[in-house]
Amino acid sequence: MQQVLHIFKKDIRRHGLEIFISLALVGLYAKIMTRPTDHDRMMTPNYIPWAEISVSTLAPLMIIFWIFLTIRVVQSERLVGDTQWWITKPYEWWKLLAAKEVFLLAFIGAPLFLVQLYILRHAGFAIHSHFIGIISMQFALALIVLLPAVALASLTKNLGQAFIVLLIVFVLFSTVASQLSKIPNSGMSSAVQGLEEIKSVLLLGSIIGAAGWQYARRKTWASRGFLAAGAAVVVLISAFTPYAMFVNRKYPMLEPKDAPAQIFAGVLPKSTKTLPEWFDRIREIPLTIPINASGVRAGEVVLVDGIRLMMETPSGAKWEPGWTPQAMIFWPEGGQNQISYQIDRKMFDQIKAQTGTLHIEFALTEYQAEDARDLLVRRGEFADPLLGLCAFSPRNPALIMCRRPFHTPGLIATFDPSQVSCPAPADDNAIPEDKISHAWYPPSNEDSAGPGLNPVETYPLTFGSRQMVFTSDKRQKQITVYLCPGAKVTLAKPHVARHVRIKVDLNNITLPDLINSGDATRVASQIGLIN
Amino acid sequence: MTAVIRTEELTKRYRRLHALDRVNLEVQEGAIYALVGPNGAGKTTSIKILMNLISATSGHAAVLGVDSKLIRGKSYTDIGYVSENQEIPGWMKVSALLEYLRNFYPTWDRQLEDSLLKQFDLPRDRKIRALSRGMKMKLALAGALAFHPKLIVLDEPFGGLDPLVRDQLIEGLLERAAESTVFISSHDLAEIESFASHVGYLEQGTLRFSEEMTSLAARFREVEITCAGESRVPSPVPASWLQVKSSAGVVRFVENQFTEDKTSAEIRRLFGEVKNVEYRPMGLRAIFLAMARKGDEA
Numbered sequence: 121m122q123q124v125l126h127i128f129k130k131d132i133r134r135h136g137l138e139i140f141i142s143l144a145l146v147g148l149y150a151k152i153m154t155r156p157t158d159h160d161r162m163m164t165p166n167y168i169p170w171a172e173i174s175v176s177t178l179a180p181l182m183i184i185f186w187i188f189l190t191i192r193v194v195q196s197e198r199l200v201g202d203t204q205w206w207i208t209k210p211y212e213w214w215k216l217l218a219a220k221e222v223f224l225l226a227f228i229g230a231p232l233f234l235v236q237l238y239i240l241r242h243a244g245f246a247i248h249s250h251f252i253g254i255i256s257m258q259f260a261l262a263l264i265v266l267l268p269a270v271a272l273a274s275l276t277k278n279l280g281q282a283f284i285v286l287l288i289v290f291v292l293f294s295t296v297a298s299q300l301s302k303i304p305n306s307g308m309s310s311a312v313q314g315l316e317e318i319k320s321v322l323l324l325g326s327i328i329g330a331a332g333w334q335y336a337r338r339k340t341w342a343s344r345g346f347l348a349a350g351a352a353v354v355v356l357i358s359a360f361t362p363y364a365m366f367v368n369r370k371y372p373m374l375e376p377k378d379a380p381a382q383i384f385a386g387v388l389p390k391s392t393k394t395l396p397e398w399f400d401r402i403r404e405i406p407l408t409i410p411i412n413a414s415g416v417r418a419g420e421v422v423l424v425d426g427i428r429l430m431m432e433t434p435s436g437a438k439w440e441p442g443w444t445p446q447a448m449i450f451w452p453e454g455g456q457n458q459i460s461y462q463i464d465r466k467m468f469d470q471i472k473a474q475t476g477t478l479h480i481e482f483a484l485t486e487y488q489a490e491d492a493r494d495l496l497v498r499r500g501e502f503a504d505p506l507l508g509l510c511a512f513s514p515r516n517p518a519l520i521m522c523r524r525p526f527h528t529p530g531l532i533a534t535f536d537p538s539q540v541s542c543p544a545p546a547d548d549n550a551i552p553e554d555k556i557s558h559a560w561y562p563p564s565n566e567d568s569a570g571p572g573l574n575p576v577e578t579y580p581l582t583f584g585s586r587q588m589v590f591t592s593d594k595r596q597k598q599i600t601v602y603l604c605p606g607a608k609v610t611l612a613k614p615h616v617a618r619h620v621r622i623k624v625d626l627n628n629i630t631l632p633d634l635i636n637s638g639d640a641t642r643v644a645s646q647i648g649l650i651n
Numbered sequence: 652m653t654a655v656i657r658t659e660e661l662t663k664r665y666r667r668l669h670a671l672d673r674v675n676l677e678v679q680e681g682a683i684y685a686l687v688g689p690n691g692a693g694k695t696t697s698i699k700i701l702m703n704l705i706s707a708t709s710g711h712a713a714v715l716g717v718d719s720k721l722i723r724g725k726s727y728t729d730i731g732y733v734s735e736n737q738e739i740p741g742w743m744k745v746s747a748l749l750e751y752l753r754n755f756y757p758t759w760d761r762q763l764e765d766s767l768l769k770q771f772d773l774p775r776d777r778k779i780r781a782l783s784r785g786m787k788m789k790l791a792l793a794g795a796l797a798f799h800p801k802l803i804v805l806d807e808p809f810g811g812l813d814p815l816v817r818d819q820l821i822e823g824l825l826e827r828a829a830e831s832t833v834f835i836s837s838h839d840l841a842e843i844e845s846f847a848s849h850v851g852y853l854e855q856g857t858l859r860f861s862e863e864m865t866s867l868a869a870r871f872r873e874v875e876i877t878c879a880g881e882s883r884v885p886s887p888v889p890a891s892w893l894q895v896k897s898s899a900g901v902v903r904f905v906e907n908q909f910t911e912d913k914t915s916a917e918i919r920r921l922f923g924e925v926k927n928v929e930y931r932p933m934g935l936r937a938i939f940l941a942m943a944r945k946g947d948e949a
Contacts, residue, residue: 122754123754123755126751126754132752133747134740134742196740202699202705203734203736203737203740204737204738204739205737205740205791207704208702208704208727208730208732209727209752209755210724210725210726210727210728210756211724211727211755212724212725213723213724451838498662623932642943
C-alpha cells in the first residue's frame with residue numbers, strides 16, 4: 121500500500137494542472153445541473169445567451185478530458201518500449217496499476233460521486249437511498265470510458281499515438297458497424313437472449329485482459345493481439361449469429377385471429393403528383409405500407425418489434441430483405457401507422473413491373489398493464505412513487521415533465537379528455553383533442569443505473585398525436601390535448617405477456633404501388649386507407 | 652566464486668538478423684566486466700535481455716541467480732541500471748527524483764546519496780530537463796549507486812560525455828565497485844582499460860572472447876620481424892596471427908595467442924633465421940581494432 125500511495129502522490133505532483141481542470145469541469149457541471157430552468161434564467165437581467173454553457177457541450181468535454189487525463193496518468197509510467205527510466209526500478213506491476221486506479225478514483229470518481237449526490241439532492245430526492253445506484257452508474261462509466269482509456273494508454277507509446285489509435289478505432293468501428301448493419305436480420309439482435317451480454321463480457325474481458333497483461337508483462341504486441349482477437353470474436357459473433365432463427369424462436373407464429381392485434385395492410389391511394397425528378401437518381405427506393413391495427417384488448421398495448429417483408433411474383437422472382445426493427449405501438453383504441461422501407465434500385469427495377477404478393481411478418485410483443493391506478497394531476501410540482509417528481513410544462517398543455525433518479529419508469533399512462541374538462545385558453549388557435557391518448561415507456565431494470573453523468577432522468581409524459589390537420593377553411597392547425605390540474609391520468613406498469621409473430625399478405629400489388637411520393641402520405645392521413 | 656551473470660546459448664533474432672548468436676557468458680561476483688564491440692555487435696541487446704527489457708529468441712540468461720525472464724519488481728532492488736537511452740522524468744527536480752526513489756529501496760543510503768550528489772556536483776533544486784546530458788548521466792548513476800546494489804549494469808554510460816564528467820563517473824563507480832559487480836558496455840576502450848577486470852568482445856552477435864584483462868593483455872602482442880633478406884609472407888600463416896603485412900624486409904602482425912616460446916618457435920619455423928623480432932604489448936584499443944579488422948576481412 122505504501123508504494124501505491126507513493127506513486128499516487130507523485131502523480132498528484134505531476135498532474136496538478138490536469139487535476140485542477142478536471143475538478144473545475146465537475147464543479148461547472150454541478151453548477152449547470154442545478155441552475156434555474158432555461159425559462160427562469162432568461163428572465164433574469166444578467167442573462168447573457170452567449171455565455172451559457174450547455175450540458176450537451178460540457179458533458180462530452182468532461183468525458184474527453186477524462187480520457188486525456190487517464191492517458192496522461194497511465195503514460196507517466198509508459199508501458200510500451202524499453203527505454204523508460206522506471207521499468208528497471210522495483211515497481212510491483214499491480215501496485216503501479218492500483219496507484220493509477222486510486223488516482224482515477226480520487227480525481228474523477230470521488231468528485232463526480234459527490235456532485236451526483238448533490239444533483240440528486242437538489243432535484244428533491246433523498247441521497248441515502250440512492251448510493252448503490254450512483255455507484256453502479258460510476259461503475260458503468262468506468263467500464264465504458266475509463267477502462268478502455270487505461271487499455272489504450274497502456275498499449276500506446278504517447279498521447280499522440282493514443283489519439284491516432286482512438287481515431288483509427290473510431291473509423292474502424294463505424295465501418296464495421298455499418299457493414300454489420302447490412303447483414304440480413306441483424307437489426308433484430310435483441311431477439312437473441314444474452315447476445316449483447318456475451319459480446320459485452322467478451323469485449324470487456326479482452327480489454328481488461330490486454331491492459332492487465334501489459335501491466336504484468338509489458339508484452340505490447342501480445343496484449344494488442346489479445347485485444348484485437350477479442351474484438352474480432354465479437355465481430356464474428358455479430359456477423360454469424362442466425363438472427364432469423366432466434367426471431368422465429370422468440371416470436372412463435374400465430375394465426376392472425378389469435379393475435380393480440382388485428383393488423384391490416386393496404387396501399388396508399390395513387391398520388392395526384394408525378395414522382396419528383398430526383399427519384400430517378402436515388403439508389404434506395406423508399407416504400408411505404410400503411411397499416412391499421414385494431415382488436416387490442418383493454419389494459420393492453422402491443423408493440424411491433426420488427427417486420428419482415430417478402431415479395432413473391434408468379435414468375436418466381438423474390439425479394440426478401442429480412443427482419444428490420446420497428447417501434448410501432450398499437451393501443452386498444454386502434455390506429456393507423458405506416459411501415460417505411462427502402463429497397464435497392466437494382467432489385468426494384470427487376471421486379472417493379474411484376475404483380476405479386478407481399479408477405480408481411482410482424483414480430484409483436486404484447487404488454488399487459490399491471491397495478492393500474494388513477495392519478496389526479498395537481499397544480500405545481502407533485503410527487504408520485506412511479507413517476508417521481510412532476511409538473512405541468514408551462515408552455516405545452518399536453519406535456520407533463522417529470523424527473524426521477526437514474527431512469528425513466530416502465531409506464532403505460534392513459535388520459536381520456538372526455539372525462540375531464542380542461543378548456544383551451546381563449547387565445548389558443550389549436551384544435552382540442554378529444555380522443556383517449558397514451559404515453560408509454562418500456563419496462564426498465566429498476567435495480568441498476570446505466571452509464572452517465574446525471575443521476576436525475578428528466579422525461580416527458582406527452583399525450584395526444586400532435587398532428588397537423590387542414591380545417592374546413594383550408595388552414596393548417598394542430599390537434600392538441602389539454603391537461604389541467606385535477607385531470608385524471610391512469611398509470612400502470614407494463615408487463616410482457618407474450619411475444620408472437622403474425623403474417624399479413626397484400627395480394628396483387630406491384631412495388632411501384634408502395635412508392636411514397638410525399639403527397640400520398642398527406643392524403644392518406646386525411647382520408648384513411650384503402651384496404 | 653559465484654556467477655552473477657550467466658548466459659547459455661543466448662540468441663536474439665530480429666527476423667533474419669542475428670542480433671545475438673548463441674552467446675555464452677559468465678561474470679563472476681566482484682568483477683568489473685566490460686562488454687566491448689563495434690556498433691551493432693549486440694551489446695545493448697545483451698543488456699536488455701539480462702534486464703528483462705526484451706526477451707531472447709532462445710537460450711537462457713540468469714542474473715543474480717534469477718532467470719532473466721523473471722526479473723521484475725523486487726528483483727531490481729539489487730540491480731542498479733543506467734543506460735544512455737534512459738528517459739529520466741524531466742519534470743522532476745533532482746531532489747524530488749531521489750526522494751521518490753528512496754521509498755523503493757529498503758537499502759537506500761541517505762549519506763551515500765548526499766556524498767554522490769556532492770561528488771558529482773549535482774544541484775538538488777534544478778529540474779532534470781534543465782540538466783546537461785553529462786549531469787543526467789551522473790544523476791542516473793547516483794540513483795543507481797545509492798542503494799548499494801549487488802550488480803551495477805551500465806549501457807554505454809560514457810557516450811558523448813566530456814573527459815571531466817567521464818572521470819567523475821568512473822571515480823564514483825570505482826568507489827562502489829568493491830561491494831558490487833559491475834557489468835558495463837562501452838566504446839570508450841581507453842577508459843574501460845583503466846578499470847575493467849574482465850572484458851568480453853562481441854562482434855556481429857557472437858562473443859569472440861571473454862576473459863580477464865590481464866590474460867588478454869598477456870596473449871595479444873604486436874609482432875615485428877626484421878628479416879635477413881627480402882621479406883615474404885609465408886602461406887598459410889597460423890590462425891592466431893592477425894593482420895599480417897610485410898614491407899621492406901619487415902613483417903608485422905598481431906599474435907592473439909602469445910607465449911614467447913611458442914610464438915618464437917613459429918617464427919623460426921616459417922621464416923628461418925631473422926635479424927630481429929620485437930614483441931610489443933597492446934592496449935585494449937589496439938586489440939579491439941585488430942579484432943574488428945579481422946571481422947571485416949572475414
